[in-house]
Every structure is written in structure tokens, then in C-alpha cells.
Amino acid sequence: MISIGFDVGGTNTKVCVMEEKYKVLKEFMIETPNRNGYDCFIKEISGLIVSLKKEFSRFTISGLCLAIAGDVDSVNGVLRYAPNLNQWRNKNIKHDLEKISNIKCFIENDANMAAWGCYVFDTQKKFNDMVVFTLGTGVGGGIIIGGKLYRGSTSTAGELGHMIINSGGRKCGCGNYGCLEAYCGTAPLIYDAKKRIRDVEDFIKKYSFDGDEITPELISKAAQKKNDIALRLWSDYGYNLGTGVGNILMLLNPECVCFCGGISRASKFFMPSVKKRIDEYGIKTPGRNIKIIVSKHHNIGVAGAAAFVFEK
Numbered sequence: 001m002i003s004i005g006f007d008v009g010g011t012n013t014k015v016c017v018m019e020e021k022y023k024v025l026k027e028f029m030i031e032t033p034n035r036n037g038y039d040c041f042i043k044e045i046s047g048l049i050v051s052l053k054k055e056f057s058r059f060t061i062s063g064l065c066l067a068i069a070g071d072v073d074s075v076n077g078v079l080r081y082a083p084n085l086n087q088w089r090n091k092n093i094k095h096d097l098e099k100i101s102n103i104k105c106f107i108e109n110d111a112n113m114a115a116w117g118c119y120v121f122d123t124q125k126k127f128n129d130m131v132v133f134t135l136g137t138g139v140g141g142g143i144i145i146g147g148k149l150y151r152g153s154t155s156t157a158g159e160l161g162h163m164i165i166n167s168g169g170r171k172c173g174c175g176n177y178g179c180l181e182a183y184c185g186t187a188p189l190i191y192d193a194k195k196r197i198r199d200v201e202d203f204i205k206k207y208s209f210d211g212d213e214i215t216p217e218l219i220s221k222a223a224q225k226k227n228d229i230a231l232r233l234w235s236d237y238g239y240n241l242g243t244g245v246g247n248i249l250m251l252l253n254p255e256c257v258c259f260c261g262g263i264s265r266a267s268k269f270f271m272p273s274v275k276k277r278i279d280e281y282g283i284k285t286p287g288r289n290i291k292i293i294v295s296k297h298h299n300i301g302v303a304g305a306a307a308f309v310f311e312k
């Protein structure tokens with residue numbers, strides 16, 4: 001038995017073919033075929049499935065799982081809305097792909113699949129109650145309760161980036177004010193950096209080897225060299241993230257919190273202030289017993305999607 005996972009982004013789609021014991025047989029990336037409309041997308045994904053069927057003909061394919069950034073109805077396999085996929089609305093991907101491929105198909109939110117990936121590959125399902133924060137361009141998340149992915153009543157649970165950490169605070173991409181993402185997304189981090197660094201050009205010249213833009217990696221390089229502003233930026237980032245984590249600890253009292261995504265690579269700079277912030281919460285027990293880990297895997301979303309098929 002094998003599964004095929006897809007992590008469908010606005011630009012690229014990652015694909016993972018996995019054996020039942022979570023062994024990855026093949027992993028690759030294609031350009032997301034979304035330029036010529038939805039029907040073309042279905043046709044190209046189906047074509048890819050046909051060629052993988054041939055390549056892995058000695059196995060039975062038990063299912064497909066597409067992880068998509070957007071509002072997903074995972075019960076019915078409908079993509080309600082995807083901002084990065086030509087703003088597609090109400091597409092029944094499950095129905096359309098199953099009809100052509102004859103293989104069972106699941107549609108899930110990408111952050112939920114990243115969370116499942118962390119649960120399977122980073123903790124080997126050791127913690128029954130676990131919350132994952134995906135830290136990248138935006139902030140997302142996923143919740144595992146009792147060893148199961150918690151989706152909520154409309155498959156919308158785990159939108160951790162849009163919990164409000166500062167009422168009436170900064171405007172968020174979602175239209176609301178004070179969301180975690182408005183403080184811990186990539187854009188606000190860079191915005192803060194540009195505001196605080198007096199001579200941006202000089203800063204870039206000093207710490208960058210390969211670019212002329214301020215990026216999270218550049219801020220990490222500067223922090224590594226003990227630049228005060230960079231250290232402060234990460235410490236503030238951690239403090240804000242810590243407010244989000246602290247709220248989740250008060251709400252769910254999980255055993256483990258895991259950070260994944262590109263910005264999690266800077267965890268050594270922001271982790272102390274995450275912990276400090278959690279410690280400020282008046283109810284101490286959830287924070288004292290929490291294990292906070294950082295995912296060791298890249299492409300955790302697509303691996304999580306492939307692994308998730310075997311739970312069905």
C-alpha cells in the first residue's frame with residue numbers, strides 16, 4: 001500500500017509518495033498547474049497520478065491527500081476558498097479527482113497537514129495532545145487532541161495566526177486587528193526591522209552574502225553576530241509568539257507545542273522570550289509541563305498529507 005500526498009501552494013506543488021510504514025519512496029516538486037483555470041488543474045494533477053500509478057504499479061494506492069492553503073471543507077472534500085489559487089471558490093476537488101482517478105481522495109488544510117506531519121515524524125505520535133504553529137509568510141497551525149486531528153465543526157479549527165494577541169492592535173491580512181500573524185508573519189518582522197535599523201543598506205551589506213533585501217535569514221545572521229537590533233527583533237517576535245502559545249496552553253493544556261516552517265529555524269533566538277512570556281501567565285502548571293520542540297523536517301506539510309491517508 002502507498003499513498004500520495006500533495007502540498008498545493010500558489011506557485012509550487014510538492015508531491016510525496018509514501019509507503020505504509022511512513023517510508024518516503026519519492027518526493028518532488030512541480031509548478032502548480034493553476035494558470036489555465038480549475039479544469040486544467042484537475043486534468044494535470046490526474047495526469048500526474050496516472051504516471052505515478054505506472055511508476056509504482058507494484059503497489060496499491062490507498063489514497064491521495066491534497067493539502068491546500070485556504071478554507072477547506074474536509075468532510076466533503078470541497079475547497080471553499082483559496083486566496084493563492086486564483087481565488088477559487090467552492091471547488092469539489094474530492095469529487096472531481098476521484099471521478100477521474102478512481103482513487104480515494106482527501107482535501108485538507110495545509111497547516112493541519114503540517115501539524116499531522118510534526119505529530120508523526122517529529123514526535124512519533126508520542127504526545128496525544130499537541131499543538132503545532134506553522135511559522136512562515138503567515139502563521140497557521142493545527143491541533144491534535146487524543147491522537148486525532150481536531151478540525152472543529154466546519155474544518156476551520158487551528159487558525160492560530162488569527163487569534164488576537166493585542167486587541168485593537170496592528171491590522172492583519174484577514175482584515176481584523178491585533179492577530180498573532182500581524183506580529184509574527186514574515187512581513188511584520190521585516191517591517192519592524194526596517195523601522196528599527198537606522199541604515200538599512202549598511203545593515204544588508206554587513207550581514208548578507210547573497211541578497212539585497214532584509215529577510216528573516218538575514219536578521220538571524222545578524223543575531224548570530226550579536227547585533228543588538230536583530231537580537232531585540234527576535235526577542236520581541238518570541239514575546240508575541242509566546243502570548244499566542246500561552247493562550248493555547250490556557251485553553252488546551254497540551255503536552256507538546258511544536259514550531260515548524262521557515263521562521264522556526266530562528267528558534268534559538270526567539271525561544272527564550274517565548275518561554276519567558278509563557279512564564280508570565282498566572283496559571284503556571286500548563287507552562288511548566290509543556291514540551292516545546294522545533295520540527296526537524298522540511299516539507300513537513302506534504303509528508304503529513306501522505307501520512308494522513310493511512311489514518312483513514
Ligand SMILES: [Zn+2]
Nearest residue numbers: 162172174179
Ligand atoms: Zn488575522
